[in-house]
Amino acid sequence: xxxxxxxxxxxxxxxxxxxxxxxxxxxxxxxxxxxxxxxxxxxxxxxxxxxxxxxxxxxxxxxxxxxxxxxxxxxxxxxxxxxxxxxxxxxxxxxxxxxxxxxxxxxxxxxxxxxxxxxxxxxxxxxxxxxxxxxxxxxxxxxxxxxxxxxxxxxxxxxxxxxxxxxxxxxxxxxxxxxxxxxxxxxxxxxxxxxxxxxxxxxxxxxxxxxxxxxxxxxxxxxxxxxxxxxxxxxxxxxxxxxxxxxxxxxxxxxxxxxxxxxxxxxxxxxxxxx
Amino acid sequence: xxxxxxxxxxxxxxxxxxxxxxxxxxxxxxxxxxxxxxxxxxxxxxxxxxxxxxxxxxxxxxxxxxxxxxxxxxxxxxxxxxxxxxxxxxxxxxxxxxxxxxxxxxxxxxxxxxxxxxxxxxxxxxxxxxxxxxxxxxxxxxxxxxxxxxxxxxxxxxxxxxxxxxxxxxxxxxxxxxxxxxxxxxxxxxxxxxxxxxxxxxxxxxxxxxxxxxxxxxxxxxxxxxxxxxxxxxxxxxxxxxxxxxxxxxxxxxxxxxxxxxxxxxxxxxxxxxx
Numbered sequence: 001x002x003x004x005x006x007x008x009x010x011x012x013x014x015x016x017x018x019x020x021x022x023x024x025x026x027x028x029x030x031x032x033x034x035x036x037x038x039x040x041x042x043x044x045x046x047x048x049x050x051x052x053x054x055x056x057x058x059x060x061x062x063x064x065x066x067x068x069x070x071x072x073x074x075x076x077x078x079x080x081x082x083x084x085x086x087x088x089x090x091x092x093x094x095x096x097x098x099x100x101x102x103x104x105x106x107x108x109x110x111x112x113x114x115x116x117x118x119x120x121x122x123x124x125x126x127x128x129x130x131x132x133x134x135x136x137x138x139x140x141x142x143x144x145x146x147x148x149x150x151x152x153x154x155x156x157x158x159x160x161x162x163x164x165x166x167x168x169x170x171x172x173x174x175x176x177x178x179x180x181x182x183x184x185x186x187x188x189x190x191x192x193x194x195x196x197x198x199x200x201x202x203x204x205x206x207x208x209x210x211x212x213x214x215x216x217x218x219x220x221x222x223x224x225x226x227x228x229x230x231x232x233x234x235x236x237x238x239x240x241x242x243x244x245x246x247x248x249x250x251x252x253x254x255x256x257x258x259x260x261x262x263x264x265x266x267x268x269x270x271x272x273x274x275x
Numbered sequence: 276x277x278x279x280x281x282x283x284x285x286x287x288x289x290x291x292x293x294x295x296x297x298x299x300x301x302x303x304x305x306x307x308x309x310x311x312x313x314x315x316x317x318x319x320x321x322x323x324x325x326x327x328x329x330x331x332x333x334x335x336x337x338x339x340x341x342x343x344x345x346x347x348x349x350x351x352x353x354x355x356x357x358x359x360x361x362x363x364x365x366x367x368x369x370x371x372x373x374x375x376x377x378x379x380x381x382x383x384x385x386x387x388x389x390x391x392x393x394x395x396x397x398x399x400x401x402x403x404x405x406x407x408x409x410x411x412x413x414x415x416x417x418x419x420x421x422x423x424x425x426x427x428x429x430x431x432x433x434x435x436x437x438x439x440x441x442x443x444x445x446x447x448x449x450x451x452x453x454x455x456x457x458x459x460x461x462x463x464x465x466x467x468x469x470x471x472x473x474x475x476x477x478x479x480x481x482x483x484x485x486x487x488x489x490x491x492x493x494x495x496x497x498x499x500x501x502x503x504x505x506x507x508x509x510x511x512x513x514x515x516x517x518x519x520x521x522x523x524x525x526x527x528x529x530x531x532x533x534x535x536x537x538x539x540x541x542x543x544x545x546x547x548x549x550x
Contacts, residue, residue, distance in 0.1 A: 010509045075506075231350075234285045234543035236511045268509035273548060 001233075002128045005241050005268030009075070011193075012124050012147060012266050013048030019120025020109045021052055031107040032058050038106040039063070040097035042090050043072040044193055044269055045111040050081035061106060063097035065089050071271060091197060112146030113200025122150025125161075128262055135159045135262040137255060141243035142172050142214075143194035145203040147266060152210035159262070160212035164247040166190045166239075167216045172207060175199040176214060188219045193240030193267055213253070217243060221250035227274040229265065241267035276508075277403040280516050280543030284350070286468075287399050287422060287541050288323030294395025295384045296327055306382040307333050313381040314338070315372035317365050318347040319468055319544055320386040325356035336381060338372035340364050346546060366472060387421030388475025397425025400436075403537055410434045410537040412530060416518035417447050417489075418469035420478040422541060427485035434537070435487035439522040441465045441514075442491045447482060450474040451489060463494045468515030468542055488528070492518060496525035502549040504540065516542040 004012035017039075021032055036059030039049040046062040053060035060081040064073065068085060077083050084100075087093045101108050110117055124147065128138065138155060142148040142163040152161040165172055168188025175181045181204050186195035199207075207214075225242040228249065229235040245263050247253040255261050279287035292314075296307055311334030314324040321337040328335035335356040339348065343360060352358050359375075362368045376383050385392055399422065403413065413430060417423040417438040427436040440447055443463025450456045456479050461470035474482075482489075500517040503524065504510040520538045522528040530536050 005509045008507070232283070234280045234511065236509065271548070273546070 002124065002131070002262065002264045003235060004124055004264060004266045005235070005237055009044070009047040009051045010267060010269040011044040011048065011241070012121060013044050014052055015123050016117035016120035016146060016150070017045070017048040017052040017109055019123070020114055020116040021056060021058070021107065023116040024107050029107065031105055032056070035104045035106040036060055037109050038097055038101050038104065039109040039111065040090065040094040041111055042192055042195070043068060044267055046076045046081070047072070047079065049109050050076050050079035053081065054079045061100065061104075063093040063100070065093045069271070072269070090195070112144030112196065113202045115202055118146050118150045118153070118202065118206065120150065121147040122154040124264065125151035125154030128264065129155070129158070132262055134260055136259045137162060138262040138264065139164055139244040139247055139253060140264045141165070141194060141240055141266055142207075143169065143240065144196035145172050145199050145207055147264075148172070148211060149203045149206035151264070153206055156210045161210065162247065162253050163207060163211045163214045164244045164252070165214065165216055166194055166222060166243060167218050169194045170216060171196050171199050172204070172214055173216060175204050176208065180204065190219070190222055190239035190243055193238060193269070194243065215247050215252040217246040217250055217252050221246035221252070223274065225249050230274050235265060236268055236270060236273065237265050238267045238270040241265050277399065277406070277537060277539045278510060279399055279539060279541045280510070280512055284319070284322040284326045285542060285544040286319040286323065286516070287396060288319050289327055290398050291392035291395035291421060291425070292320070292323040292327040292384055294398070295389055295391040296331060296333070296382065298391040299382050304382065306380055307331070310379045310381040311335055312384050313372055313376050313379065314384040314386065315365065315369040316386055317467055317470070318343060319542055321351050321356070322347070322354065324384050325351050325354035328356065329354045336375065336379075338368040338375070340368045344546070347544070365470070387419030387471065388477050390477055393421050393425045393428070393477065393481065395425065396422040397429040399539065400426035400429030403539065404430070404433070407537055409535055411534045412437060413537040413539065414439055414519040414522055414528060415539045416440070416469060416515055416541055417482075418444065418515065419471035420447055420474050420482055422539075423447070423486060424478045424481035426539070428481055431485045436485065437522065437528050438482060438486045438489045439519045439527070440489065440491055441469055441497060441518060442493050444469045445491060446471050446474050447479070447489055448491060450479050451483065455479065465494070465497055465514035465518055468513060468544070469518065490522050490527040492521040492525055492527050496521035496527070498549065500524050505549050510540060511543055511545060511548065512540050513542045513545040516540050
């Protein structure tokens with residue numbers, strides 16, 4: 001298991017946030033220094049962008065939906081970001097964020113559908129391969145798919161990367177069925193972190209080219225995985241963070257004889273212990 | 276930080292349990308195979324002995340005080356051990372355990388005051404030094420003191436090892452003041468794992484010879500440490516597991532200029548998130 005929930009801000013998300021901002025600065029983009037960075041997020045990405053911006057000494061503005069819990073808002077603000085809560089869902093917050101970005105000229109850090117964000121998330125695959133070079137399969141949860149795309153691209157030609165989605169958030173399954181990203185309804189216990197309503201235009205072809213399989217898991221299996229992680233190894237994951245393991249437990253992914261399976265536990269921003 | 280709470284059974288305790296049983300078997304002691312192992316415990320040690328016994332294919336009998344919570348009992352039984360709940364506190368359970376041991380001839384695995392248990396716990400120091408060879412100071416919580424004794428003996432002549440006790444469980448401080456182990460009152464939020472009422476006769480001279488310092492921390496600092504571990508790195512420790520870090524946060528231990536400080540997070544068997 002790769003415990004990405006132990007990263008700063010409680011998820012893998014700083015990988016992509018740092019890579020996006022640092023790549024822009026390295027490329028001579030004056031926006032971060034001049035106008036800071038801006039992002040829309042349901043929570044984890046916003047905290048990561050705020051954290052990265054503070055570490056790099058630049059301003060950050062984070063747009064979240066109005067329903068975002070107080071604890072997530074407080075965390076984002078604790079990193080010194082300016083927080084704006086607006087709209088009924090992520091899409092509405094994103095629209096407001098884009099309008100604001102057009103005014104300020106800040107560097108936009110998309111939560112998943114940006115090549116530098118995807119490449120940054122992919123460093124989780126690089127680190128996993130360094131830690132465990134003999135894996136044959138790697139299970140990765142997918143919401144918008146930035147982490148899955150990055151990790152699948154990293155392992156291309158090596159370990160097989162399997163994307164895992166909750167049955168209640170079948171964003172990439174819907175895109176695969178349609179041959180392109182399409183809007184879907186999302187819900188269930190992992191929607192706070194995996195509930196992106198449409199796969200990214202940059203994400204989708206990378207996943208299609210490099211992920212070996214996509215599987216679906218029921219919410220009940222996610223709860224079982226979450227309880228097992230806590231009961232047996234004292235790792236407290238959020239539902240989205242336990243989703244990859246759920247595929248192994250419920251049989252959505254059955255490892256072939258001799259497989260060595262890696263599981264990415266991607267986030268721990270939860271407010272409760274498993275029941 | 277050395278995250279010993281991620282070990283099987285949620286604490287460092289299997290190190291000592293395995294070493295005690297395997298050392299007896301290696302020395303030709305027929306007791307484990309003939310009559311199994313027996314131990315008294317407030318919880319973490321009992322789970323570790325049960326886990327080790329199952330892994331080694333031998334029977335285990337675990338004595339716990341009657342006040343032991345159902346969750347801890349269930350965990351011990353989940354490893355296949357025979358559980359006996361008896362007496363008002365650890366001392367009473369230990370007395371019953373010893374009487375039973377005299378009848379059955381099982382191998383007694385003391386929770387802290389056995390040379391092989393102490394040496395086993397010391398392997399946590401060995402692993403920490405391998406992971407982080409340049410530490411100058413290592414903070415370790417102490418209850419009965421088995422972990423502190425083992426780690427301090429390991430580092431002898433190397434990094435300075437500082438023992439940390441809750442103000443409400445000053446077992447080793449009392450022994451040091453008296454020049455020998457003496458009974459003390461124990462209480463407070465970490466008493467379930469650090470509440471041994473008397474330092475061990477084997478533990479005390481090892482700590483006196485090899486620990487660089489002993490410090491006390493208030494319960495409030497333990498709560499702050501527990502919250503920080505959860506808020507910032509998504510590590511959910513029990514109060515005893517956060518006690519070593521508390522010394523750094525409240526100033527009970529002030530690192531000298533240039534110090535590189537290691538903190539052992541020793542257990543995660545908690546039923547609640549920090550407030």
